[in-house]
Amino acid sequence: MTDTPLEPTRRDFLKIAWAFFGGLALVETAGVFIAYLQPRLAEGEFGSVISAGLVDDFPPNSVTHISNGRFYVVRLGDGGFMAVYHRCTHLGCTVPWDPAAQKFVCPCHNSQFDQQGTVENPPAPRPLDLFGVSIENGEVKVDTGDLRQRQSFESAQVVYP
Amino acid sequence: MTEPTSRPSLFERIRARLAPNEMPSDDRGRMRMVVDSLILHLHPTKVIVTSMNWTYSWGLGGLAAMLMAILALTGVVLQNNYTPAAPQAYLDILEINSNVWFGELIRNLHHWSANLLIVVAVLHLIRVFVTGAYRPPRELNWLIGVAMLLLTLGANFTGYLLPWDQLAFWAITVGTSILSYVPLVGGWLSQLILGGPEVGANTLLNFYAMHISLIPLAIFGLMSYHFWRVRKDGGLTLPKSVDQVEEPKPERVTTIPHLVRRELIFALGWFAVLLIFAMFVPAPLEGIANPDVSPNPAKAPWYFMGLQELLLHFHPLVGAIVLPGLAVLAIFLLPFFDINLNSVGIYFRSRRGRSMTLLAMGLALAAAPLWVVLDEFVLNWSAWLPTWDTLLSNGLIPLAVIFIPLILLDEWTVKTFHADTEERVLFIATFLFTAFVVLTIVGIFFRGPGMSLYWPWAMPAAH
Numbered sequence: 147m148t149d150t151p152l153e154p155t156r157r158d159f160l161k162i163a164w165a166f167f168g169g170l171a172l173v174e175t176a177g178v179f180i181a182y183l184q185p186r187l188a189e190g191e192f193g194s195v196i197s198a199g200l201v202d203d204f205p206p207n208s209v210t211h212i213s214n215g216r217f218y219v220v221r222l223g224d225g226g227f228m229a230v231y232h233r234c235t236h237l238g239c240t241v242p243w244d245p246a247a248q249k250f251v252c253p254c255h256n257s258q259f260d261q262q263g264t265v266e267n268p269p270a271p272r273p274l275d276l277f278g279v280s281i282e283n284g285e286v287k288v289d290t291g292d293l294r295q296r297q298s299f300e301s302a303q304v305v306y307p
Numbered sequence: 308m309t310e311p312t313s314r315p316s317l318f319e320r321i322r323a324r325l326a327p328n329e330m331p332s333d334d335r336g337r338m339r340m341v342v343d344s345l346i347l348h349l350h351p352t353k354v355i356v357t358s359m360n361w362t363y364s365w366g367l368g369g370l371a372a373m374l375m376a377i378l379a380l381t382g383v384v385l386q387n388n389y390t391p392a393a394p395q396a397y398l399d400i401l402e403i404n405s406n407v408w409f410g411e412l413i414r415n416l417h418h419w420s421a422n423l424l425i426v427v428a429v430l431h432l433i434r435v436f437v438t439g440a441y442r443p444p445r446e447l448n449w450l451i452g453v454a455m456l457l458l459t460l461g462a463n464f465t466g467y468l469l470p471w472d473q474l475a476f477w478a479i480t481v482g483t484s485i486l487s488y489v490p491l492v493g494g495w496l497s498q499l500i501l502g503g504p505e506v507g508a509n510t511l512l513n514f515y516a517m518h519i520s521l522i523p524l525a526i527f528g529l530m531s532y533h534f535w536r537v538r539k540d541g542g543l544t545l546p547k548s549v550d551q552v553e554e555p556k557p558e559r560v561t562t563i564p565h566l567v568r569r570e571l572i573f574a575l576g577w578f579a580v581l582l583i584f585a586m587f588v589p590a591p592l593e594g595i596a597n598p599d600v601s602p603n604p605a606k607a608p609w610y611f612m613g614l615q616e617l618l619l620h621f622h623p624l625v626g627a628i629v630l631p632g633l634a635v636l637a638i639f640l641l642p643f644f645d646i647n648l649n650s651v652g653i654y655f656r657s658r659r660g661r662s663m664t665l666l667a668m669g670l671a672l673a674a675a676p677l678w679v680v681l682d683e684f685v686l687n688w689s690a691w692l693p694t695w696d697t698l699l700s701n702g703l704i705p706l707a708v709i710f711i712p713l714i715l716l717d718e719w720t721v722k723t724f725h726a727d728t729e730e731r732v733l734f735i736a737t738f739l740f741t742a743f744v745v746l747t748i749v750g751i752f753f754r755g756p757g758m759s760l761y762w763p764w765a766m767p768a769a770h
Contacts, residue, residue: 237485253602253756253758255618256759269618
């Protein structure tokens with residue numbers, strides 16, 4: 147037996163244990179509050195599959211606003227469909243379609259997008275987001291829970307009837 | 308049987324316990340009264356005469372505290388006529404304006420006090436900065452003050468949504484979308500604060516809760532700490548004239564009546580101004596919030612228009628996160644590298660500091676509008692560098708284009724004026740702050756539909 151205490155001493159060990167479990171308790175408490183503050187998402191509203199109308203309701207080369215789904219049905223010149231989220235990718239303003247200029251022009255910071263949602267004028271950092279489109283029995287259905295961010299326009303984003 | 312010795316009556320005893328018989332007439336009694344009172348003992352029993360100089364502190368800290376008191380009082384009564392739910396919130400504001408006794412006056416007072424508070428708090432910060440009053444041992448109180456300024460902005464911003472009109476809805480939509488650009492956790496953070504993917508009913512409730520409980524509680528705590536620290540650090544710094552070498556003489560007078568009288572006159576005067584203003588100038592209220600239609604132009608609250616102007620010129624990560632983050636960090640760190648105690652109390656540090664401040668203001672007044680106009684009509688980085696990521700072409704490159712001349716300018720002041728650290732800090736801070744004020748003014752008065760530049764007198768109506 148020696149007089150020099152073992153490393154770590156009992157006192158050190160208890161200090162470390164207190165610090166560890168005390169810190170853990172604080173982290174847990176913070177976790178409880180953050181979890182509590184998570185948004186409650188309502189089912190069945192914006193976020194579900196929305197029927198936009200029949201294929202023939204949308205003439206080629208047209209842009210139609212579907213207000214309750216917060217998107218535009220874009221029918222391209224070749225008959226293809228896209229569902230474009232109406233929220234600007236810059237800072238979230240609702241982007242109106244300007245039929246005279248054939249562009250989406252954001253009123254907040256003047257971001258501009260062409261018919262396919264591609265950026266024509268910054269500050270928007272990426273094209274307008276898309277929702278998933280499916281065409282069943284001549285009906286255009288848009289899944290507003292299926293939000294797709296993209297960096298550029300690709301032909302795979304277009305759905306044909 | 309009645310006692311022969313006359314005992315004071317019940318009422319007499321109650322009155323004597325609640326209020327002193329008469330104002331003390333000697334200094335000893337006056338000092339005693341300060342110590343014995345909960346409110347007055349925030350003050351020392353005696354104050355140094357020159358620290359009360361009107362043209363030194365301008366009473367800005369006291370005015371900020373008074374505005375906080377007005378905000379607390381009017382805020383508490385406004386809650387009695389308000390429901391934090393859409394669309395009831397908007398209807399309640401209409402009721403407050405038309406169908407509640409003095410409702411519009413109380414709302415106007417709350418609105419204008421909140422806006423004035425931002426101006427006053429920023430002026431207070433500037434006063435402390437230009438007199439070097441944050442130097443040791445007052446660094447900690449500077450940090451507390453800056454934290455309170457940020458909380459005040461938070462209180463203003465959360466309060467901005469509560470009327471639930473178009474102005475509120477879109478200013479908050481634009482303001483909170485900035486959060487989604489925070490790297491890694493942005494999307495999660497914005498969901499947490501909004502209570503969903505977009506500004507909606509949950510957002511209103513979240514903001515209301517923060518506006519009436521968390522933020523005021525934090526501000527009250529920090530305010531108490533701030534006042535206590537003022538006394539711990541030996542009161543206000545003392546004014547010095549620009550060529551004065553020796554330390555100012557601390558001649559003291561009793562707080563009652565010298566300081567208390569000034570404070571009462573000052574508070575009453577300002578309250579009268581506010582009250583008259585609130586009687587005649589209504590707080591803005593537009594149509595009810597409509598998520599389908601963004602107004603054109605959609606502007607953030609005026610105190611964030613400088614930030615929104617930055618967003619027009621930079622990638623959002625740079626304009627909304629990096630630049631403001633660096634600015635706040637620099638403000639927090641100021642008292643740790645600007646530490647020359649000899650110039651504490653001298654406005655703008657020295658004669659050289661005064662010239663350099665004017666020069667910095669002049670340069671910023673010329674450079675900032677020039678840059679805004681150039682960027683609007685000539686510079687188009689993302690078109691010139693189409694294959695580059697917009698974070699580079701629209702963010703880091705213009706950032707470098709601005710910061711490199713600023714660094715050269717700083718080196719030039721060292722070479723030409725032999726400027727010390729404290730004067731260089733003053734020069735750069737003046738330049739950046741003046742530029743920010745210019746951007747704010749451009750954003751408020753010169754931006755019209757489509758956020759294009761217009762002369763204020765030729766501004767088309769919003770639609």
